[in-house]
Every structure is written in C-alpha cells, then in structure tokens.
Amino acid sequence: MKPIITAKDLCLWYGSAQALDHITLDIPENSITALIGPSGCGKSTFLKTLNRMNDLVEGVKITGTVTYAGKDVFATDVNQLRKEVGMVFQKPNPFPMSIYDNVAYGPRTHGITAKKDLDQIVEQALRDAAIWDEVKDRLKKNALGLSGGQQQRLCIARALAVAPKVLLMDEPTSALDPISTSRIEELVTQLKDRYTIIMVTHNMQQAVRVSDYTAFFLLGELVEFGATESLFSQPVDRRTEDYITGRFG
Amino acid sequence: MEMKKNTRSWQKHMEQVVYGIFLLLGLITIGCVLLITVYLVISGIPAIRQIGLVEFLFGDTWKPTAAEPSYGILPFILTSVYGTAGAIVLGVPIGFFTAVYLAKMAPRKIKLVVEQAVSMLAGIPSVVYGLVGMMVLVPGIRELFDLSDGACLLAAIVVLAVMILPSIIKMSVTALEAVPKEYEDASLALGATPEETWFRVSVPAAKSGIAAAVVLGVGRAIGEAMAVMMVSGNVANMPGLFESVRFLTTAVASEMGYASGLQRQALFSVALVLFVFIMLINAALNYFLKGDRKS
Structure with missing residues (x-):
C-alpha cells in the first residue's frame, strides 16, 4: 500500500530529554494505524509531530524528516497542513458555543461564509460522525450540554468538516464509558474508506479490534511495525511480545 | 483523666471565643454597609421631598445660592454618565487589546514589565492623576483645540480612561488565561492561525470575565471624585465635550464644606x-x- 505519511530518522527532544529516537515509519493510506506502548514511550509525541502541534511546546528540537503526500511538513504552511491532517484529542474539547458553530468553525476559518454551504457541510460532517440524528433538533444549543461520548463524536465531526485527508486521534476513547467507546470504534472503522486514521491507544484490545497496522513504541524508539494481526500473533521482537502479553506496561 | 477532660473543655471554650470574634468582625463589615445605606436614605429623602423628585432629577439648573434657588441635578447626572461612558469608550479598547497581548502574545519578559507597570498605575493616588492632568492634559487640550480653558469633560474622560485601565487589564488577563488550553489546541489543530484562535475562541470563552472587568471599570469611573474635580473645571453646566462640568461626586465634594x-x-x-x-x-x-460560574 502507498504511504501517505513518511517519517525518516525522526528525533525529538524536549529540552535535553529525548522523546523520539530515530523513528522511521510509513503510514499506509486509507487504513487505520494504531500506535501502542506504555506511558511516556513517545507515541503521543510522534502523533503530535505529524500535524506540528509540538511546535507550540517551548524548547522542542526536531531532526529528521516527516513528509505528508510527498511534501516536507516542516517546510509547508502549518495552517494548510493542519487543514489536511486533522486531530481529535484525548479529552473531548468542544468549544463553549453552539453545536452548529462548533462544526462550522473550521470551514469558516478557511473562508466559507455562505450559509447554504455551511449548512450542508455541518450536516454532512455530523452525519459522517454518526451524531446527526441525536443533535439535528438542537443545533443552536450549547455543545457543552452534550454527554462525553456525544462531545467526542462532535469533535470528530468538527475535524471532518474541514475535509482532512488524515485524522490523528490521541487516545480518543480513554475518557469515555464502554458504550461510547464502542460507538467511536465503530465510527472509526467506517471512516477509514475515506480517511487515513492514526490512533494512539492505551488499550491493546482496541488496537486489535479496529486497526489494520500497529506500531509499538518503547522509550522513544519504534520497536516494531506491521500488520496488526501478525504483530499481535507473531511479534518479531522480544519486547513487543513481553508488552502484548502483559509482562510490563 | 481529669486533666484531659479539662483540656478538652478549655479547647472547646477557646473555639467558641474565636468563632465569636470572627463573627463580630464580619458583622462590623455588614454593619458599616447597613449604616451607610440607612444614613444616606434617611438624609437624602427630605430634600428630594421638598424639591420634588422630578424637579430634582430632571431639573437642568443647579443654583442653590441664587435669590430664587433651583436644585436640578440633571447636569451632574448626565456629566457622570457621559464621563463614564467616554472613559469606557476610550479605555476599554485599549485595556482589552493590552489584555489580549499580555495573556496570549507577549514574551515573558515584556509581560512581566508591563504587568508591573499596570500594577503601579493602579496604585497611584487619584490626586496625583488629577495633578498631572491639570499640569499636562488641561493646557494640552487648550492648545490643541484652541479653547479659552482646557479644563473640561474631555480632560476628565481622558483621566478616567487611564484610571480604569488597570482593573480592566488585570481582570481581562485573568479571564483570558483561565480559558482551557484544550479550546485553543482544538482551534489550532483545525488550521486556524493563533490570532484567529485568540479572537474567535479565547475571547468568546472569556467574555463574562471581560464583561465583569468593564463593569468594574464603570464603577471605578463613576465613583471617582478627586482627579475629575481637578481637571473638569467644576462648573454646573450641562455636559459638552469642551464644557466645564461638574460630576455627581464633585458636586458633593466641592460644596459640602460650606453648604x-x-x-x-x-x-x-x-x-x-x-x-x-x-x-x-x-x-x-x-x-x-x-x-x-454557571458555564
């Protein structure tokens, strides 16, 4: 499969602490890639490097390259990059405004102002995020009134509304109950036909359930990357085996 | 055994005494407010009765010492309202943008220096504002607009605008800094620029705090007496930007001595x-x- 994002010899330091150590990884297009590993292994840091959210951290130093669709992400316009590489955060973080305005925020930012266009984008994004039926009668209500699981699906809708190619998800279900979690997992598998999804998860069952490929990180290193099925059934590296069989982590 | 019991009852006793002291201190504060309110109402009503409420509030002439005295305080009310409104129109945009700059953009060192300066501005006594206004602002306005006297409503507005800046800036900065970082991250991750993020996400999220800052500024401006008395000319005219005017506060302060x-x-x-x-x-x-608090 053709890679859409490629990292090569990517190293990252927060001050003097090295968080990523020569990561080389191809993310296949239109698939779900899970990033697993114990806390502090660098999987979230790697994810945030892909849409350059790490730029905001003070004292960050990056070497190596990351390309998205063949272009160096550190040389492209960051706002354009983030339009194409969207992100869903660990904690649902809708803006304190109406449901409609939340979803319309992105398109408005990128210059769409006609009400008719916005209405259509908002509806489509909410449908794609499987939340339209629950909110269609209260689009003008404050988004903070939704449940945690609904808020997270709204955040997914908000990310989809700017028509990204890639969706980065940073432990999107870790703050949710089991039922909301399974709804999001179901949604994610539906979305992979049209989007490339990269998902950090703490939950190995979740990685097995939803992902096509899995990357195992440990202490800032990429230990193993491969098709999820083979990585979990026949891990090549000893450390991967120890981790997935629950010997540490 | 006996000792222990004694200690415990003594402790309990002590606790009650301390409780009583704090209660008393609290009551003193409430008592002051009540006393002022009751005193003002009791002493304020008779004159209004005698003059007539409508005549008092809406009469446009204040000539208490004339042969045929007239007690209309509309000039004072309007001057206070216009003066405060002017200070808000001038001071709020400056304060607001300063607050956004300090809370979101400023490098740490500059932020430190500006915040120190703002704190000092808050600590300057109002008579000093008045003095500087009198020596610099009033002559300046006279020259600039070619007036016979620069002491006018405009001078008072400028002084008030500067005086309300500290509270507006400080409260707005606090409100803006309290906006959860998650909101801003979400906006940036959608491809919005930092500026768009501040004005379309951070400011709306902090709007009730900023509104409270503005209201606090209004309170400060309408209650200020000393500084405005020194720069506004202190004549009971109907307000005009270049008119010598008298505020509600300055009317009391300047006439009480001999009335x-x-x-x-x-x-x-x-x-x-x-x-x-x-x-x-x-x-x-x-x-x-x-x-x-609700949101």
Missing part, C-alpha cells in the same frame, strides 16, 4: 443618587460573575 440648609440636604440626595448608581453596577457585576 447649609436645603443645599446641604440636597447634597445628601446627590450622594444617594450616586449610591443607587453604584448599587446597579454591583448588581450587574454579580450578574456577569454568576454567568461565568
């Missing part, structure tokens, strides 16, 4: 009107702060 009889009583009524304004502003402030 007697009905004029003296009418000054209490002026104070009562001012008090009602402040109460309304406090109510508005509570309303905004409550809205903040």
Whole structure:
C-alpha cells in the first residue's frame, strides 16, 4: 500500500530529554494505524509531530524528516497542513458555543461564509460522525450540554468538516464509558474508506479490534511495525511480545 | 483523666471565643454597609421631598445660592454618565487589546514589565492623576483645540480612561488565561492561525470575565471624585465635550464644606443618587460573575 505519511530518522527532544529516537515509519493510506506502548514511550509525541502541534511546546528540537503526500511538513504552511491532517484529542474539547458553530468553525476559518454551504457541510460532517440524528433538533444549543461520548463524536465531526485527508486521534476513547467507546470504534472503522486514521491507544484490545497496522513504541524508539494481526500473533521482537502479553506496561 | 477532660473543655471554650470574634468582625463589615445605606436614605429623602423628585432629577439648573434657588441635578447626572461612558469608550479598547497581548502574545519578559507597570498605575493616588492632568492634559487640550480653558469633560474622560485601565487589564488577563488550553489546541489543530484562535475562541470563552472587568471599570469611573474635580473645571453646566462640568461626586465634594440648609440636604440626595448608581453596577457585576460560574 502507498504511504501517505513518511517519517525518516525522526528525533525529538524536549529540552535535553529525548522523546523520539530515530523513528522511521510509513503510514499506509486509507487504513487505520494504531500506535501502542506504555506511558511516556513517545507515541503521543510522534502523533503530535505529524500535524506540528509540538511546535507550540517551548524548547522542542526536531531532526529528521516527516513528509505528508510527498511534501516536507516542516517546510509547508502549518495552517494548510493542519487543514489536511486533522486531530481529535484525548479529552473531548468542544468549544463553549453552539453545536452548529462548533462544526462550522473550521470551514469558516478557511473562508466559507455562505450559509447554504455551511449548512450542508455541518450536516454532512455530523452525519459522517454518526451524531446527526441525536443533535439535528438542537443545533443552536450549547455543545457543552452534550454527554462525553456525544462531545467526542462532535469533535470528530468538527475535524471532518474541514475535509482532512488524515485524522490523528490521541487516545480518543480513554475518557469515555464502554458504550461510547464502542460507538467511536465503530465510527472509526467506517471512516477509514475515506480517511487515513492514526490512533494512539492505551488499550491493546482496541488496537486489535479496529486497526489494520500497529506500531509499538518503547522509550522513544519504534520497536516494531506491521500488520496488526501478525504483530499481535507473531511479534518479531522480544519486547513487543513481553508488552502484548502483559509482562510490563 | 481529669486533666484531659479539662483540656478538652478549655479547647472547646477557646473555639467558641474565636468563632465569636470572627463573627463580630464580619458583622462590623455588614454593619458599616447597613449604616451607610440607612444614613444616606434617611438624609437624602427630605430634600428630594421638598424639591420634588422630578424637579430634582430632571431639573437642568443647579443654583442653590441664587435669590430664587433651583436644585436640578440633571447636569451632574448626565456629566457622570457621559464621563463614564467616554472613559469606557476610550479605555476599554485599549485595556482589552493590552489584555489580549499580555495573556496570549507577549514574551515573558515584556509581560512581566508591563504587568508591573499596570500594577503601579493602579496604585497611584487619584490626586496625583488629577495633578498631572491639570499640569499636562488641561493646557494640552487648550492648545490643541484652541479653547479659552482646557479644563473640561474631555480632560476628565481622558483621566478616567487611564484610571480604569488597570482593573480592566488585570481582570481581562485573568479571564483570558483561565480559558482551557484544550479550546485553543482544538482551534489550532483545525488550521486556524493563533490570532484567529485568540479572537474567535479565547475571547468568546472569556467574555463574562471581560464583561465583569468593564463593569468594574464603570464603577471605578463613576465613583471617582478627586482627579475629575481637578481637571473638569467644576462648573454646573450641562455636559459638552469642551464644557466645564461638574460630576455627581464633585458636586458633593466641592460644596459640602460650606453648604447649609436645603443645599446641604440636597447634597445628601446627590450622594444617594450616586449610591443607587453604584448599587446597579454591583448588581450587574454579580450578574456577569454568576454567568461565568454557571458555564
């Protein structure tokens, strides 16, 4: 499969602490890639490097390259990059405004102002995020009134509304109950036909359930990357085996 | 055994005494507020009765010492309202953008210096504002607009605008810094620029705090007496930007020393009107702060 994002010899330091150590990884297009590993292994840091959210951290130093669709992400316009590489955060973080305005925020930012266009984008994004039926009668209500699981699906809708190619998800279900979690997992598998999804998860069952490929990180290193099925059934590296069989982590 | 029991009852006793002291201190504060309110109402009502409420509030001439005295305080009310409004129009945009700059953009060192300066601005006594206004601003306005006297409403507005800056800046910065980082991250991750993020996400999220800051500024401006008295000319004209004017506060402050009889009583009524304004502003402030807590 053709890679859409490629990292090569990517190293990252927060001050003097090295968080990523020569990561080389191809993310296949239109698939779900899970990033697993114990806390502090660098999987979230790697994810945030892909849409350059790490730029905001003070004292960050990056070497190596990351390309998205063949272009160096550190040389492209960051706002354009983030339009194409969207992100869903660990904690649902809708803006304190109406449901409609939340979803319309992105398109408005990128210059769409006609009400008719916005209405259509908002509806489509909410449908794609499987939340339209629950909110269609209260689009003008404050988004903070939704449940945690609904808020997270709204955040997914908000990310989809700017028509990204890639969706980065940073432990999107870790703050949710089991039922909301399974709804999001179901949604994610539906979305992979049209989007490339990269998902950090703490939950190995979740990685097995939803992902096509899995990357195992440990202490800032990429230990193993491969098709999820083979990585979990026949891990090549000893450390991967120890981790997935629950010997540490 | 006996000892222990004694100690415990002594402790309990002590606790009650301390509780009593704190209660007393709290009651003193409430007592002061009540005393002022009751005193103002009691001493403010008679003059209003004698003059007539409509004549008092809406009469446009204040001539308490003329052969045929007239006690209309509309000039004072309008001057206070216009002066405060002018200070808000001038001071809020400056304060607001300064706050956004300090909370979101400023490098740490600059932020430190500016915040120190703002704190100092808050600590300068109002008589000093008045003095500087009198020596610099009043002549400046006279020259700039070619007036016979620069002491006017405009001078008072400028002084008030500077005086309300510290509270507006400080409260707005606090409100902006309290906006969860998650909101801003979400906006940036959608491809919005930092500037778009500040003005379309951070500021709306902090709006009740910023509104409270503005209301606090209104309260400060309407209650200020010393500085405005020194720069506004202190004549009971109907307000105009270049007119010498007298505020509700300065009317009381400047005439109380020599007034007697009905004029003296009418000054209490002026104070009562001012008090009602402040109460309304406090109510508005509570309303905004409550809205903040709810969301």
